[in-house]
Amino acid sequence: MxxxxxxxxxxxxxxxxxxxxxxxxxxxxxxxxxxxxxxxxxxxxxxxxxxxxxxxxxxxxxxxxxxxxxxxxxxxxxxxxxxxxxxxxxxxxxxxxLGMTISEFDHLKTELRTLTDRVTADGNTAHS
The missing domain is CATH 1.10.10.10 (Winged helix-like DNA-binding domain superfamily/Winged helix DNA-binding domain)
Known part of the structure; x- marks a missing residue:
């Protein structure tokens, strides 16, 4: 990218x-x-x-x-x-x-943010 x-x-x-x-x-x-x-x-x-x-x-x-x-x-x-x-x-x-619509791109960004938040949250709880 x-x-x-x-x-x-x-x-x-x-x-x-x-x-x-x-x-x-x-x-x-x-x-x-x-x-x-x-x-x-x-x-x-x-x-x-x-x-x-x-x-x-x-x-x-x-x-x-x-x-x-x-x-x-x-x-x-x-x-x-x-x-x-x-x-x-x-x-x-x-x-x-990327051959995407704005709606598809916005959906992808939302999904990636969710994934990042979950990975970050899991990483923080693993060290607590």
Missing amino acids: TARYRPMLDRMGLTYPQYLVMMLLWESDGQTVGQLGSRLALDSGTLSPLLKRLTAAGLVTRHRRVDDERSVSILLTPEGKALHSQALEVSGEIIGA
Whole structure:
């Protein structure tokens, strides 16, 4: 899948992991580093350099939260928000390349999230 995305993401100046972070922020701006890491199953050692590159590219800003200084919120810049329309085109191209309808693709995403949640939950209970 990453290879399918690469030419389209190159036009946007994003890597696949950066694209995933941006997708989460377009869905809900202002998430914390911890929330993004949890949703992507990435540790801070992997996520922090990725966020630094997005910050350097002018797509996001990082701010310590007033209510919890240990926590850092990631906010989209106007440039980051502007990429959203291009990202929607990428999603449409991928769905088309897979020969799926949007409904089929949404169903597949739901099933994959369920699978991921179950695997994660089982892994957490096994170590408790």
